[in-house]
Amino acid sequence: MLPKQEVVAMLLAGGQGSRLGVLTKSLAKPAVPYGGKYRIIDFPLSNCANSGIETVGVLTQYQPLVLNDYIGSGQPWDLDSMNGGVHVLAPYQRSSKADWYKGTANAIYQNIPFIERYNPDYVVVLSGDHIYKMDYSKMVAYHKEKKADCTIAEMEVPMEEASRFGILNTNEDGSIYEFDEKPKAPKSNKASMGIYVFTWSKLRKYLEADEANPNSSNDFGKDVLPAMLNVGERMFAYQFEGYWKDVGTIESLWESNMDLLNPNVELDLSEESWKIYSRNPGMPPHYIAKGAKVQNSLVAEGCNVYGEIDFAVLFSGVYIAPGAVVKDSIIMPGSRIEEGAVVQYAIVAENSVIGKNATVGARPEEMENKDEWGVAVVGAGCHLPAGAAVQPKAMVDASMFEEATK
Amino acid sequence: MRGNNVVGILFSNAHDDKLRELTEHRAIASVPYGGRYRLIDFPLSNMVNCGINKVGVITKSNYQSLMDHLGSGKAWDLSRKREGLFMLPPFSGEHSSVSNSRVESLAAIKRFLKNSKEEYVLLSDCDIVCNIDYREVISAHLENQADLTIVYRYGKVPEKMTDASVYTIDPDGRVLDMLVNPNTEGECNYGLNMLLIGRELLMKLVDDCVSRNLYDFKRDLLQRNLKNYRVFAYHFTGFAQQINSTNTYFEANMALMQPQVRNQLFNPDRPIYTKVRDDMCARYGLGSVVENSLIADGCVIEGEVENCVLFRGVKVGKGAKLSNCVIMQDTEIGENCTMSYVIADKDVIIKDERSLMGFQSYPVFISKGSIV
Numbered sequence: 222m223l224p225k226q227e228v229v230a231m232l233l234a235g236g237q238g239s240r241l242g243v244l245t246k247s248l249a250k251p252a253v254p255y256g257g258k259y260r261i262i263d264f265p266l267s268n269c270a271n272s273g274i275e276t277v278g279v280l281t282q283y284q285p286l287v288l289n290d291y292i293g294s295g296q297p298w299d300l301d302s303m304n305g306g307v308h309v310l311a312p313y314q315r316s317s318k319a320d321w322y323k324g325t326a327n328a329i330y331q332n333i334p335f336i337e338r339y340n341p342d343y344v345v346v347l348s349g350d351h352i353y354k355m356d357y358s359k360m361v362a363y364h365k366e367k368k369a370d371c372t373i374a375e376m377e378v379p380m381e382e383a384s385r386f387g388i389l390n391t392n393e394d395g396s397i398y399e400f401d402e403k404p405k406a407p408k409s410n411k412a413s414m415g416i417y418v419f420t421w422s423k424l425r426k427y428l429e430a431d432e433a434n435p436n437s438s439n440d441f442g443k444d445v446l447p448a449m450l451n452v453g454e455r456m457f458a459y460q461f462e463g464y465w466k467d468v469g470t471i472e473s474l475w476e477s478n479m480d481l482l483n484p485n486v487e488l489d490l491s492e493e494s495w496k497i498y499s500r501n502p503g504m505p506p507h508y509i510a511k512g513a514k515v516q517n518s519l520v521a522e523g524c525n526v527y528g529e530i531d532f533a534v535l536f537s538g539v540y541i542a543p544g545a546v547v548k549d550s551i552i553m554p555g556s557r558i559e560e561g562a563v564v565q566y567a568i569v570a571e572n573s574v575i576g577k578n579a580t581v582g583a584r585p586e587e588m589e590n591k592d593e594w595g596v597a598v599v600g601a602g603c604h605l606p607a608g609a610a611v612q613p614k615a616m617v618d619a620s621m622f623e624e625a626t627k
Numbered sequence: 628m629r630g631n632n633v634v635g636i637l638f639s640n641a642h643d644d645k646l647r648e649l650t651e652h653r654a655i656a657s658v659p660y661g662g663r664y665r666l667i668d669f670p671l672s673n674m675v676n677c678g679i680n681k682v683g684v685i686t687k688s689n690y691q692s693l694m695d696h697l698g699s700g701k702a703w704d705l706s707r708k709r710e711g712l713f714m715l716p717p718f719s720g721e722h723s724s725v726s727n728s729r730v731e732s733l734a735a736i737k738r739f740l741k742n743s744k745e746e747y748v749l750l751s752d753c754d755i756v757c758n759i760d761y762r763e764v765i766s767a768h769l770e771n772q773a774d775l776t777i778v779y780r781y782g783k784v785p786e787k788m789t790d791a792s793v794y795t796i797d798p799d800g801r802v803l804d805m806l807v808n809p810n811t812e813g814e815c816n817y818g819l820n821m822l823l824i825g826r827e828l829l830m831k832l833v834d835d836c837v838s839r840n841l842y843d844f845k846r847d848l849l850q851r852n853l854k855n856y857r858v859f860a861y862h863f864t865g866f867a868q869q870i871n872s873t874n875t876y877f878e879a880n881m882a883l884m885q886p887q888v889r890n891q892l893f894n895p896d897r898p899i900y901t902k903v904r905d906d907m908c909a910r911y912g913l914g915s916v917v918e919n920s921l922i923a924d925g926c927v928i929e930g931e932v933e934n935c936v937l938f939r940g941v942k943v944g945k946g947a948k949l950s951n952c953v954i955m956q957d958t959e960i961g962e963n964c965t966m967s968y969v970i971a972d973k974d975v976i977i978k979d980e981r982s983l984m985g986f987q988s989y990p991v992f993i994s995k996g997s998i999v
Contacts, residue, residue: 257908258924296701297903482910490907491925501903505893506662506923506936508884515917519908522663522924525886534908 224304226276226339228361229421230269231332233325234262234349235282240470243600243618244570249281251349252288253474254553254571256481256490257521257534259499260291261468264354265347266298266307267497272357274345276305278335280328282312282321297500310335324439330428336421344424346417346441352477352488353465354495355416360459364418367395370454371423371446374416376461386412387442389458397456400447411458414465417441423454464488475568475596478534478551482517502537502554512543521554528558536571545575550582559607566613567597575599576607583613633765634745634826635674635682636736638729639667639693641752641820642789645871648994649972654686656753657693658870659955659973661883661892662923662938665696666870668703668901669758669892670751675703676897677761679749681710683739685732687717696902703900715739729844733833740830748829752820756879757867758892758899759821764861768823771800774856775828775849778821778863782814787871792818792845794860802858807845816860819867822849828856866891877970877990880936880953883921906939914945930960944979951987969993 238250245253251262262279269277277300281288288309295307310332312321322328329336329346336344343364345357355374364372375389383404389411390399401407427445431437437444450456464487468474480486490497504523509515514529523538528545536554541547545558548565555572558564562575567582575581582597595614599605602619611617639656649658656667667684674682682705686693699705700712718735733740740748747768749761759778768776777794784791794816795804824832832848841847849858866888868879882888893899906925911917916931925940930947937943938955944962952969960966961979968985971977972995981999985991993999 481907491927496905497907498905501905503898503900505883505889505899506921507909508886508889509917509920509922511919513918515911516915517913518911520911520922521908 223338226305226341228274228276228343228345228357229305229336229339229341230265230274230277230345230347230357231329231336232262232265232269232277232279232347232349233328234279234288235322235328236350237283238350238469241474242471242616243598244471244474244568245284246600246618247284247287248601249284249288249349250469252291253468254536255352255468255474256478257519257536258502259497261352262288262291262349263298263497263499264352265349266292266295266300267495268353268355268357269347270298270300270498271495272355274357275300275302276339276341277307278310278332279307279349280310280322280332282328285309285311291500293500298498305339308335324444325441326428326431326437326445327439329424330432330439333425333428336425341421344419344421346419348415350469351415351465351467353414353461354463354488354492354497355461355465356495357416357418360416360418363459364420364457367457368455369418369457370420371449371456372418372459373397373446373456374414374461375411375458376414376463376465377410378412380407380410383407383410383412389413391458395457395459397450397458400442400450402442411460413442414461415442415467416461417446418459423449471568471596471598475551475566479532479549481519481534482532504537507535510543513541528560549584553601566594567599567611569599570601570603572601573599573603573605575605576609578607579605579609579611581605581611585613588613631678631680631762631765632745633677633679633747633749633761633823634740634743635671635679636733636748636750637667637670637674637682637684638732638750638752639684639690640687641729642754642871643689645754645787645789646873646876648992649873649876650689652689652995653692654689654753655870656684657690657696658876659938660756660870660876661880662921662936663904664899664901665693666756667693667696667753668899669756670753671703671705672897672899673757673759673761674749674751675705675900677765679761680705680707681713681743681745683713683715683736685715685736687732690714690716698902702902713739728842730833730836730842730848733829733844734837737830737833740826743826746826748824748826750822750824750829754871755819755821755867755869756892757819757863757865758894758897759863759865759867760897761823764821764823767800767859767861771859772857773823773859774825775858776823776861777802777849777858778819778861779816780819780863780867781816784811784815784817785869785871785875787875788817788869789871790845792820792849794818796860800859800861802853802860805845805850805853805858807850816862819863819869873970873990873992874988877953877968881934881951883936884919884934904939912945915943930962930964938973951990953990972997975999 234251238245294301300307388401507524510527518533521537527543528541540557542560550567561578564581588594598616600618705712909926912929923939930943933950940957942959946963958975965982968990971993
């Protein structure tokens, strides 16, 4: 019998993230690199560690190799603790049947035995695709204070954007009376952040009922939460203030990286009291050569910069050749930008090579038709031949070039 | 494959006195180097990379910062059930209270040596920056059926090297003669203070020295026994720099601007490990101008930086101009400062508009935590 844990966190990390296209071709979304040295999952894991949550279950399903490897023992996040720690929970075969995780609620349902081992009072459900810093212990305290059954974190978004979110309509005491999924005429601007605190005994009951319902899609937002609200369980909204971004699309991933270069954005990753931890590549400091031009950029260890970068995020081990130009772009670990290549408004994934004088992306002001503009994406391991061009908004992956050279 | 029948011993305080201010608050082993490392990271990683599973670190004084750096040894993969990292602080027993010589230090860790089960011991100091493949030294030792193998380089003996040992070596690599601190001008074979020796033999030689009241490692333990044992030499040809003065410290940092030096020291197959700090990446602001510099994580640069090594968490204010400087962890440089040939230790604050100038042959040193 393991010692009781008051709070267990369950991190939903199984989604494919199909909107990220080639970036998640062989990588689960939470493992997508972010901010020069992180992967997206570093944020919820570091938040757990910094909030004092010692037990975290990570639910994986899609392309788990890199993610499993990355989480390892949980040591980089101080989550290799004696009694709790981080556990990777993949779907598994039972004596009677075998199922993939059919939905977010089903993923938790299938892991009821994992949660029960710790006999927790509360379960925190998190997603693996958000960039934010949040003290979950304050949210749990609020949940207790309100004697709630379910607490949902919300943040205020501009009213004109509210119709893109799941909106929570609340009474004055913060209790929720209505969910409004992507409403055409939103009544409030309180958007759900996909972060939930449940009283475990209640959640367990609803998960079992949901599983027994053959018509359910086994999803928290679509099935479990509405079911709880219909019966009149105590559901509260917890207001979060600060930086939060869903990085589920190419545009939002690009923007969120660029936010790190904007002094007016309130996301400070250097805060001593709330560090974001990550697995370290163990490379030497980066080198900026004579003749290089470096401005408004984030540069990770192990980089060698001989060319020009402006508004760039360079991950570890990136090489920028003399005469290469990288602007408003993200270059992921181990990629090389060769001489004379120009990369603008682009995301170049891991271990790619942008050949000599190749161009990737373009500035929006250079486009005749603004609708054709977008962030260009080069998939992992692509070797772009010399002089090649990748148009704005285009996505290329390694297989395209293998065929071309055959 | 891990495990190779060798136990490592590092002398963390050897030649502390050479670096004056740099070692005022720390052992030479924990002197910061190269933007994110401490000197001990090099010998320790070299040992781990050749498969050594057990390393003892002999400490004598000022080892608080060293212990803080090494912790459990996790960063070097030495926090383990089977063997791992062992701190060997002074032990007052039958020998003097704090060991002053290398022979005394080894006598004081007799129990550690006796309880080790590895057949060989690899001894090294912490003041030489290099990336050496000890597997080659070990196989040469076995091939030569040597009793002792020393590691040497060929060239001019570096200035100010303490008790430099110079060897005469026959074509088979056997050491014929050894001179300690001779007056040499030309090029010669000089030792790098790394020694591979049988564990039983080391204990025997140490006991022998102690029983005769002889405490000089080089003269009494090595030189005196040269003819009695099969002593061989391994020629190391890669980059190696001994840090034995403020000037060589400065030069060793500046050497990192050369790509071939970085490639040799930071070989991806034999990485140099260090304690992780979890800083965010270095940030460059609008108007920053950086050339020929090595910059670690956590730096925030808004000024001009040329030919500098900046350690983790250094801040350079707007309009500041730095050239030929080594700036250690978390030092903050205010706006419009001008600095040239300055070594600033950790946590220094340089207020706005200050101007500090040293010279190549005499860099200005600012000690830990100072406010200028």
